[in-house]
Amino acid sequence: MTDNLTGESRRQGRIEVVCGSMFSGKTEELIRRLRRAEFAKQKVVIFKPAIDTRYSDKDVVSHDRHKTRCTPVNSSEEILLLAEDVDVVGIDEAQFFDNGLPDVCNLLANSGVRVIVAGLDMDFKGVPFEPMPALCAIADDVTKVHAICVRCGALAYASHRTVADEKRVMLGETAEYEPLCRECYQKAIHEPGNARG
Numbered sequence: 001m002t003d004n005l006t007g008e009s010r011r012q013g014r015i016e017v018v019c020g021s022m023f024s025g026k027t028e029e030l031i032r033r034l035r036r037a038e039f040a041k042q043k044v045v046i047f048k049p050a051i052d053t054r055y056s057d058k059d060v061v062s063h064d065r066h067k068t069r070c071t072p073v074n075s076s077e078e079i080l081l082l083a084e085d086v087d088v089v090g091i092d093e094a095q096f097f098d099n100g101l102p103d104v105c106n107l108l109a110n111s112g113v114r115v116i117v118a119g120l121d122m123d124f125k126g127v128p129f130e131p132m133p134a135l136c137a138i139a140d141d142v143t144k145v146h147a148i149c150v151r152c153g154a155l156a157y158a159s160h161r162t163v164a165d166e167k168r169v170m171l172g173e174t175a176e177y178e179p180l181c182r183e184c185y186q187k188a189i190h191e192p193g194n195a196r197g
């Protein structure tokens with residue numbers, strides 16, 4: 001993984017986006033970058049949308065249970081109010097935020113804060129998951145991470161929903177979603193019995 005070449009200690013306003021499918025390591029990468037900032041004695045705060053209660057109410061938790069304390073918020077505006085006098089802001093599950101999040105990230109970065117945002121680039125239908133496309137567009141740096149396709153071992157690019165539910169927002173993990181490569185995803189959504197086949 002490429003690291004910030006200016007080092008962690010210089011205060012530098014910027015937006016970094018970590019995106020990809022489910023199980024691709026977005027949360028692990030977010031936690032890794034935030035820990036490094038903490039080693040550099042920077043003041044770090046981490047937010048996630050309050051609706052993300054999958055593993056914990058108060059922690060950001062990766063699929064293999066690495067975790068770090070965070071502040072759950074109900075809107076992007078709350079981040080602005082709570083992120084005073086900090087050097088680094090981390091935001092997980094950004095796809096669940098409102099469309100005000102890109103403006104909030106820009107305001108923070110323009111005032112000298114390093115903002116690191118992790119989120120799903122696409123929903124289970126393969127449609128860009130707002131506000132991630134706008135965040136990618138305004139970011140200084142975008143890292144796309146990949147899970148392993150559980151059917152063939154190639155790099156996964158999509159999160160296939162394995163249960164019949166058409167709601168865009170549906171919390172879940174391996175019982176409800178599987179990371180698939182493009183070829184396996186196309187096969188999966190055209191399988192007889194698949195909700196979108």
Ligand SMILES: Nc1ncnc2c1ncn2[C@@H]1O[C@H](COP(=O)(O)OP(=O)(O)O)[C@@H](O)[C@H]1O
Pocket residue numbers: 020021022023024025026027028029061062063064146147148149150179
């Ligand atoms: N198919 C898979 N490909 C890669 N990692 C997987 C897979 N299934 C489970 N994992 C686990 O998920 C971890 C990544 O979890 P996490 O950082 O929470 O991902 P994300 O936030 O992108 O969903 C990996 O380190 C690995 O332990």
Ligand SMILES: Cc1cn([C@H]2C[C@H](O)[C@@H](COP(=O)(O)O)O2)c(=O)[nH]c1=O
Pocket residue numbers: 021022023026027054119120122123124125159168169170171172173177
């Ligand atoms: C594809 C997709 C996912 N979700 C949910 C499922 C999980 O709770 C999160 C993603 O978490 P991860 O850290 O990236 O594994 O999002 C959803 O609500 N809708 C979808 O289309």
Ligand SMILES: [Zn+2]
Pocket residue numbers: 149150151152153154180181182183184185
């Ligand atoms: Zn595959």
